[in-house]
Amino acid sequence: MKSIGMSKIGLVRQRNEDRFYIGDSFCIVTDGMGGYKGGEIASTMVVDTIAADMQNWQTVSVDALRQAVAKANTAVFERVQATPALEGMGTTAVVAYVEGTTLYWANVGDSRLYVFHEGQLTQISTDHSMVQALYDAGELAADDMLQHPQRNVLTRAVGVGPVVDIDGGAKELASGDRILLCSDGLTGYIEEAVIEEAFRKEAKDDRLVEDLMTLVYDHGARDNVTIVIGTID
Incomplete structure (x- = not known):
């Protein structure tokens, strides 16, 4: 899998609490929340913990992905327990690992994973958010989800409790399929049909990332936005 990513601060934000990581076979996107610099700390810790764990893997499984996210949850929670000023910090996390043509994934929160196959964009992850509930x-x-006043309220996040319920699964892909990992800075403001049309129009992943970023900024970029796109070999 060949992947490319970009993260940019929103036009009304003072700092970017999103993080992403691209490895040889895997990608991670996190979107932090809570307290002064807390979101940045949580999102960075989760990316670093998961990436360090996955780099040593010889084989991959859904359970292994969940365990990596659980380990990151423990790391953030223990940091908060040791530093009361960071109380309330946490982060979303979406992780994708491709072995051959099999996609393994895990997620917590509302950062999303999509697959683009034969001209159709399909959401693989499920949001853990108030509007989804x-x-x-x-x-x-x-049609009302993007405008709801509680659209940013999460029902699950990494690091806010000693344990967290982690979604995960596996899906068979085909050569040429593309995956999208993103924070809600993209999907919270740009309709899925518009994102799908951008995929149809642009075959080059680097240009597609730029196109999607342009869409976000044309809509005011009210949140930080992180986009990672990968194409299956």
């Missing part, structure tokens, strides 16, 4: 309960229409 309201939508699942039939109390919120899909």
Whole structure:
């Protein structure tokens, strides 16, 4: 898998609490939250902990991915316990590992994983957010999710408790398929159909990242945004 990523501070933000990491076979995106510099600390710790763990792997599995995220959760939680000023900090995390044509993934929070296959963009991860819970309960229409005042409220995050429930799975891909990992700075403001159309129009991943960033900034870039795109060999 060949991957490229970019992270930029939003136009109304003072610091970028997003982080990403690209390894030979895996990608990670995190979006931190909470307290003075707390989000930056949490998102950086989680990326560093997961990446260090995954670099030593000989084989990959969904359970191994979950365990890596769980280890990162413990690291952040223990940091908060030792430093009360950091109380409330945490982060999202979405991780993708490609072995051959098999995609293994794990996520916590509302940073997302998508697969683009034969012209169609499909969301693989599920958001752990208030608006997703309201939508699942039939109390919120899909068209209203991007405008809801609680769209940034998470129901799960890495580091806010001693344990965290981690989603994960595996999916078979085909050569030429593309994956997208991103923070909600993209999906919280740009409709999925618009993102899908950008994928259809641009075959080069580096230019696609730029195109998606332009869309975000054209819409005001009210949040930090991180985008990682990979193409399966």
